[in-house]
Amino acid sequence: TGKLELKEDNVERTLSTANMLRLDAVVESGCCFLKQQLHPSNCLGIRSFADIQSCRGLYEEAHKYTMEHFTEVIRNQEFLMLPLPQVCELFGSDEVNVTSEINMFEAVLLWVKHDVGERKKLMAELLTRVRLTHMPKEYVADVVQSNPFIRDNLDCEHQVIEALIHHLLPERRPCPVRPRKSTTGHLFAIGGMDTSKVEGAVSIEQYDARIDQWSQVANMTGRRLQFGVAVLDDKLFVVGGRDGLKTLNSVECFNTRTKTWSVMPPVATHRHGLGVAVLNGPMYAVGGHDGWSYLNTVERWDPQARAWNYVAPMSVARSTVGVAVLHDKLYAVGGRDGSSCLRSVECFDPHTNKWTNCAPMSKRRGGVGVGVCGAHLYAIGGHDAPASNQMSKLSETVERYDPKTDQWSTVAPMSVPRDAVGICMVGGRLYACGGYDGQSYLATCEAYDPQLNEWRNIASLNTGRAGTVVVHVRHLH
Structure with a gap:
């Protein structure tokens, strides 16, 4: 027919096939279709797919959407299923749109609780991506320090103590960690x-x-x-x-x-x-x-x-x-x-x-x-x-x-x-x-x-x- 109807259930197969065959017009149409479908529940999947297919424009759009809607994205299954390297990349980013660093700590807990047995031993590595020194000191002392995942992990305890020293003795601060741009x-x-x-x-x-x-x-x-x-x-x-x-x-x-x-x-x-x-x-x-x-x-x-x-x-x-x-x-x-x-x-x-x-x-x-x-x-x-x-x-x-x-x-x-x-x-x-x-x-x-x-x-x-x-x-x- 010379016509191609893109739908949610065929767009990814169509786009990847068109990519192999170098049908640029079809690839472009598929990318436009997926950009319009972006939602907190699917943006991470679309971002990952765009990365595999080397669709730069789509990747950037999906990444931007993920950063903009971060606090909604973390409440969806795609985020909870992410592997550790991708979670670390997200948590380390300066571009995430959060009102406070507390949002980042809450995101860590959501991801860990999804598979506690496997993930709680990764807590120390994840905590290094959270900028504890930019949380209110009361929150660090009352909420972070008393969390069982933190209490049971010596490396986490050390990070919390360092953050509290940073708050209590500002003159001893080493090269400071910058706050996230959105905060x-x-x-x-x-x-x-x-x-x-x-x-x-x-x-x-x-x-x-x-x-x-x-x-x-x-x-x-x-x-x-x-x-x-x-x-x-x-x-x-x-x-x-x-x-x-x-x-x-x-x-x-x-x-x-x-x-x-x-x-x-x-x-x-x-x-x-x-x-x-x-x-x-x-x-x-x-x-x-x-x-x-x-x-x-x-x-x-x-x-x-x-x-x-x-x-x-x-x-x-x-x-x-x-x-x-x-x-x-x-x-x-x-x-x-x-x-x-x-x-x-x-x-x-x-x-x-x-x-x-x-x-x-x-x-x-x-x-x-x-x-x-x-x-x-x-x-x-x-x-x-x-x-x-x-x-x-x-x-x-x-x-x-x-x-x-x-x-x-x-x-x-x-x-x-x-x-x-x-x-x-x-x-x-x-x-x-x-x-x-x-x-x-x-x-x-x-x-x-x-x-x-x-x-x-x-x-x-x-x-x-x-x-x-x-x-x-x-x-x-």
């Missing part, structure tokens, strides 16, 4: 200056590290440039900035769950080019420019009184300042003071209400991006020129500060210079997003791995933007 939360890139120049980027984009993708999730209520953002209770607090004409003192709160905005009490001083960070609960608004002069003043939000109060001022005025928190201290890095860009760095101790000078950076940096990763502070990109000089020198260089030695050292540079770059740490990596390279507003983003001392490109933003603020929100569920 690290999300990055948000908020606003900034884009090519429109008139409007500015009012969109908010969200990054999912597991699928390496940015998506637009909301808009700001209006134009706001050179503002600061802090995250409290998974809500974004947007502070100050300027609307193009005037400098603002208004504060707005974005609820990441309901995607709604609310108005908060304003800061006492109008300020743009400020830095905002959360230190031991309260958030701080640091420095900036009020439209007339550069500021050294610092305000702290009191959530009980729902008001902003001044704390000790910095030793110098700083606008376009980089602000971050490390070891219970607030750091103000670089910026501009009106006559030039600054190398100087100072840190604030909330217990003494004092600022202390730290070692200066090797480069002057205005519009600097600052992030904390591990026990170090990073100063990233920025520009070095007086405010009056339009030919400012932009930087791709990165410096790292060690508070133990009070010293800066240079680490691997970014792939391009970035002024007014958005910086945030998530999952043990520093992300540098957007910025200005002297010609254009950048959409490109890159991530720094401190263990390898190297940057690699990740998915680009949907909108090129400089001065975007990038923050980490842990829970969206």
Whole structure:
């Protein structure tokens, strides 16, 4: 008839035969048919079949589906029948979509219980694929340690004890195991200056590290440039900035769950080019420019009184300042003071209400991006020129500060210079997003791995933007 009817009971035989006979059109049709049949109960079987038949596209689609629907897949017979090597491969993957590492431990128990006699002696090998150090310590102590499969296995007991030591003595941690991408939360890139120049980027984009993708999730209520953002209770607090004409003192709160905005009490001083960070609960608004002069003043939000109060001022005025928190201290890095860009760095101790000078950076940096990763502070990109000089020198260089030695050292540079770059740490990596390279507003983003001392490109933003603020929100569920 010249026609071929594909059905569930004939598609695999038809496809494998067509594969031997090199009937590519039939193979393609069979793969399309199977892609449409993907379900948590059959995706592992289709993935395995595609692997045997060397149908790359089908394999990738089935693998992606398995990762996406992992918590449903593990409740089906196909998963329970998997051999050990394939189970280890799944449990070791960084791409599985789980809300918590607890899901992985539950999956291990499901697989073992299906054939306890044979499988419980494999428990230690399976447990090495579960990232115990990224579970809540109470769960490890109360649930994992008391499980009979764990208690009866000395190797498992050792792994649990190691995980508890990791939680109790963080300073003794060796090279840390990274969390799975789906459990690290999300990055948000908020606003900034884009090519429109008139409007500015009012969109908010969200990054999912597991699928390496940015998506637009909301808009700001209006134009706001050179503002600061802090995250409290998974809500974004947007502070100050300027609307193009005037400098603002208004504060707005974005609820990441309901995607709604609310108005908060304003800061006492109008300020743009400020830095905002959360230190031991309260958030701080640091420095900036009020439209007339550069500021050294610092305000702290009191959530009980729902008001902003001044704390000790910095030793110098700083606008376009980089602000971050490390070891219970607030750091103000670089910026501009009106006559030039600054190398100087100072840190604030909330217990003494004092600022202390730290070692200066090797480069002057205005519009600097600052992030904390591990026990170090990073100063990233920025520009070095007086405010009056339009030919400012932009930087791709990165410096790292060690508070133990009070010293800066240079680490691997970014792939391009970035002024007014958005910086945030998530999952043990520093992300540098957007910025200005002297010609254009950048959409490109890159991530720094401190263990390898190297940057690699990740998915680009949907909108090129400089001065975007990038923050980490842990829970969206």
